[in-house]
Amino acid sequence: MIPRLCRFSLRLRTHPPLHFLHSSPFSNLSNGKTCAIIDGKSIARDIKSRLADEINRMRNGIGKCPGLGIVLVGRREDSQTFIRLKLRACQEVGIASFVKQLPDDCSQDEVYDVVSKLNEDPDVHGVIVQLPLPQHLNEDQIVEFVSPEKDVDGLHPLNIGMLAMGRDPLFIPCAPKACIELLLRQGTEIASSRIVVLGKSKISGLPISLLLQSHLATVSTLHACSDNPEIVTRQADIIVSDVGIPDMVRGHWLKPEAVVIDMGAKQVKDPSRQCGFRITGDVCYEEAIEVVSAITPVPGGVGPVTISMLLSNTLESAKRAFKFT
């Protein structure tokens, strides 16, 4: 029997073949090759437009809209940026958002209390806790406290367990869902491809490996302790990198014509820019485009699609709650 998650893949495959629309052929390479730059912003726009239509239909049909509860602890600058992006995206598609801000030094019980209220609120269909949390809080236990039925980040162990077992979890984590969406829209074959996932973070690397396995890929997961990673990456048809080390993956690590999904996004000092930095991925972009057939840029690749998947999960949850089809 084909694992049930494959049906998700097949469903996604019914999208019109948008890869010509959403990737820009890059033809002026020194070696005369072309490399498609996968345009995450454009894909995200397309997804959000479909979500907005769907939410409009819900509002017109039953007078309701999806709601997303966001818990933010402390004042980390990167977390505040992510929250701003998520709030703007909610507004664009018509999802109501409820931000609960807690001080840096709040207690575990105070976080539980806020999460608990969002879990019980019938206007809230998705609950996310912006990670990372301050060191004194037990992040795992807080994530586990989010109701699995509202876990739109898909990080509750029950949902991860279902994903691992090839069963339909209530929610697929956003970054892995974005990764699959990008590959499918690029027209990249996943089943039986050799895929290397670099990194095994709970948010991205780990669930990506699990999801790709459900899509019948042959997956090798590499991490900080893996020796000679370039030997393995050079054999991969698809590379997904989620290590957070700027430019770690060099051109000679890649197989010609491979597809690269770069989940990395680190600030790197850049005095030539007014802000003093630029956002850089895990893959050395200038070298990679000379070798591979397609790549996601950083920024503007996986990031925007990941946020649109959060919106998609929230709508899915609201539809379930309202029994709206």
Next chain:
Amino acid sequence: MIPRLCRFSLRLRTHPPLHFLHSSPFSNLSNGKTCAIIDGKSIARDIKSRLADEINRMRNGIGKCPGLGIVLVGRREDSQTFIRLKLRACQEVGIASFVKQLPDDCSQDEVYDVVSKLNEDPDVHGVIVQLPLPQHLNEDQIVEFVSPEKDVDGLHPLNIGMLAMGRDPLFIPCAPKACIELLLRQGTEIASSRIVVLGKSKISGLPISLLLQSHLATVSTLHACSDNPEIVTRQADIIVSDVGIPDMVRGHWLKPEAVVIDMGAKQVKDPSRQCGFRITGDVCYEEAIEVVSAITPVPGGVGPVTISMLLSNTLESAKRAFKFT
């Protein structure tokens, strides 16, 4: 930070180095090499002896013993054999067992009812449902109905999710736990080794991949859709096979000096035997021993150790319930 599951590995490493005791050097190979045959029966005996001592200490200390509830649906011959082996093992170490037998045509609700009673029974610390179940029953939902606190098979999605996330699940599934035990007793380095897991069954292949990743191995998971598996297996320091196809893995699939853990166990017709069959693993044993440095035989390799891990999980659960240290 080292993932928490690594502590399990480190704990196991405190065992005396028993690999000389539990593997028989096999020196008369045609190429003059030696290959250690990992003696699962002897390792299982050693584990059971330690468990029996521990259960004795519990009985003397608090007048209690662990209890295992087993649900058996129908009359499959292989299931009945497995149950007999498990019951005998329980008896050997002093675990009380409670077998609940249901007819082949029982309903889902009847199974729930039996599982529910075992979940609530204070004399029962572990509940297992012998798989596979008849086709008309929803196996996934029944496994999920076992209380995660008594899930000594470690197959509840919550426990699998915790395992995937590198957190301490309440129980690690028995076959993966056996696999790690065999590797550690053989003195095989797991961290940073390249390991290929063939097969991704919910009971063995999948949780083995997850557990090996928690032990910081570089894991590639292959399955029925993987093209040219022998190219990947030839690069692996350790091969774990769980596909159930007798003799599928040939000698030329293996890297010299690799270690092979063969989880396969299929009946193959053998007119030379009185019973008419023999139990055969996934790996062509005669060819493998000419190439690798160590291998588990079938039968007498992983099987007995897997059963002893079920006993170990049941004792662990009883200790937790009685707060016995």
